[in-house]
Amino acid sequence: MNILDTLTLFGTVALAAPIGLLGVEFLVGGRTATGVGFLAVALALVAGGYFRPSLKSIAAGRVADVATTDDGTGGTEAGDGDGDKG
Numbered sequence: 001m002n003i004l005d006t007l008t009l010f011g012t013v014a015l016a017a018p019i020g021l022l023g024v025e026f027l028v029g030g031r032t033a034t035g036v037g038f039l040a041v042a043l044a045l046v047a048g049g050y051f052r053p054s055l056k057s058i059a060a061g062r063v064a065d066v067a068t069t070d071d072g073t074g075g076t077e078a079g080d081g082d083g084d085k086g
Contacts, residue, residue, distance in 0.1 A: 010048035016042040 023038030 009046075009049050012045055017047040019045070 018036055020042035023035045023040075023042060025035070026032075026038060027035030029035075
């Protein structure tokens with residue numbers, strides 16, 4: 001995890017923390033369904049921010065797949081390997 005991913009996760013946690021605390025407050029106050037709902041939203045925000053792959057890593061994975069794809073020729077022309085194309 002690089003520094004940009006860490007800062008993004010920190011921002012997500014800063015947004016999800018008050019939502020989670022509101023859920024705990026509702027649970028303590030006896031409003032179970034609302035409290036569980038807010039806790040689920042807060043957990044989904046943090047988990048989504050943590051497990052979501054970044055666009056940069058998706059693009060790098062695609063480029064690596066294309067660059068390393070082997071077409072079965074082994075880098076030579078099809079044939080007997082002597083270089084003649086005929």
